[in-house]
C-alpha cells in the first residue's frame with residue numbers, strides 16, 4: 001500500500017497515528033494510507049509564513065505566473081498517471097477523470113496567462129485615487145497587498161485535482177504560501193500532484209506543504225491573519241465558522257458548500273430548448289456519477305411538459321451503462337467510496353418518501369462490478385406538488401439523483417429556484433432572449449452563476465456544471481457565501497485591502513510602473 005507522507009517544514013514526514021485507508025470504491029481493495037497525528041501544525045504554518053511567504057513575495061506577479069506555468073507543464077507530463085489514480089481511487093471513467101485532471105491543468109494555465117499580464121509589481125492598485133481635500137493634494141488610494149499569513153486549503157473528495165489547483169493557483173499567484181489538506185478518501189491524487197511539483201523543485205521552500213488525514217491543531221494553530229479556503233459540506237463549514245481562530249480571532253474563511261441547483265425550461269420553450277435541457281440534465285446527473293457540487297438537482301419545467309420531459313430523460317438515462325470504469329462499455333463509474341454509496345442510498349430513500357420515482361436504474365445490475373461496489377445507478381424523481389414538499393428544495397443527494405418539478409408560470413419557476421436558499425448555479429433553457437435576460441436578472445440574487453442556454457450556443461456553451469476560471473464560482477446562503485475564480489477576482493481572497501490616505505505625490509510612488 002502506498003504511504004501518503006506529509007510534507008511539512010520542507011521535509012517528507014511519515015504517516016503517523018491510526019492510519020486511514022484509501023480504497024478502490026469498486027473492488028474494495030486498499031490502495032494507500034494516510035495519517036498526520038505527529039505533524040506539528042504550528043511549526044508547519046510558521047515555516048510556511050517565515051520561509052515560503054517572503055520568498056514568494058519577493059517575486060512580482062508575472063514572475064509568480066511563470067511558476068504556475070512550470071507547474072502546469074510538470075503536471076501535464078504526468079497526466080496519464082493521474083488518470084490511472086483517478087480510476088483506481090475515485091472509480092471514474094476517463095471522461096469523468098478529465099473533468100478533474102484536465103480541469104486542473106486548464107485552470108492553472110488560465111492563471112499563468114492572466115498573471116503574465118498583471119502589473120510587474122508587488123501589490124495591486126484597487127481603483128483610482130479619490131480626492132479627500134478641496135485643493136486635491138490629500139487623496140485616498142485603495143491598494144491590495146498580498147496577505148502575509150498562510151493559506152490552508154481544505155478540499156472535498158470529489159475534485160482531488162481541480163479542487164487543489166483552482167485554489168492553489170490564485171494563492172500562489174498572490175504570493176501566499178499554501179498548506180494543502182485534501183479529503184482523506186481521495187487524497188492520493190492530490191498527494192501525487194504535490195509530490196511531483198515538489199520533486200520538480202519549482203517553488204521556493206515553504207511555499208507548498210501537504211498534510212493528509214486529520215492532524216491535531218489544523219485550525220488551532222492558525223493565526224488571525226491566515227486564510228482558510230474550504231470546500232465541502234455545509235455542516236463542516238458551520239463547524240469551521242464556529243472555530244475560535246475564525247469566529248473570535250478573525251482568520252479569513254471562504255466556504256464553498258452544498259447546493260440544490262436548478263435547471264429551468266422557459267415557459268414558451270420549443271423543441272430546440274427542450275432538447276438542450278434534456279441533454280444537459282442527463283449529462284449533469286451522470287458526469288462523475290453526479291458528485292459535483294454544481295450538478296443539476298432540480299429540473300423545473302412548465303406543467304404541460306412534465307410527463308413528456310420525464311419520459312425523455314428516463315429514456316436517455318436507461319441507455320447509460322453503470323459499473324466498473326475499467327470496462328470499456330461503461331459510461332458511468334462508481335461513487336468515490338462505500339460510505340458515499342450509503343449516504344446517497346439514504347438520500348434516495350428520503351426523497352422517495354415525498355416524490356414519485358420516474359426512473360430507477362437500480363433495476364439493472366452494474367457492469368462487471370461486485371455487488372458491494374460503490375456503484376449507484378441514476379434515479380429521477382418527480383413531484384407534482386413542489387410547494388408542499390420542501391425536502392426537494394433542501395436535500396442535496398450527492399450522486400446521480402435529480403427531481404423533476406412542474407411549475408405554473410415563470411414567476412412560480414423563479415420562486416421555486418430561490419427555495420434552494422442560495423445556490424451555486426441555475427441554468428435556463430429558452431429560445432427567447434428576452435426571457436433569458438429577465439430570468440438571469442431575477443436569479444442572480446440567489447445564485448452565484450446563471451448559465452443561459454439557447455439554440456445559438458447549443459454547441460459552444462461550457463456546461464451547466466463546469467466551473468470556468470473566467471467566471472466566479474460560489475453562491476450565497478446555503479451554498480456557503482464564498483467566491484472563487486472569476487479571473488483576477490480570485491486574488492482578492494489572498495490579498496488585504498487597505499485605503500492609503502496621503503499627499504498625491506506620495507500615492508503616485510505606489511502606482512505600478
Ligand code: NAP
Nearest residue numbers: 155156157182183184213231232233236256257258259293
Ligand atoms: P466534508 O465531509 O465537509 O469534507 C470536506 C473537507 O473537510 C475534507 O477535507 C474533510 O476531511 C475536511 N473536514 C471535515 N471535517 C473537518 C473538521 N472538523 N476540521 C477540519 N477539516 C474537516 O465534505 P465532502 O464529503 O468531502 O464533500 C462533499 C460535499 O462537498 C458536498 O456536500 C458538496 O456539495 C460539497 N462540495 C462543494 C463544492 C463547491 O465548490 N461549492 C465543491 C465540491 C463539493 P476528511 O476527508 O479527512 O474528513
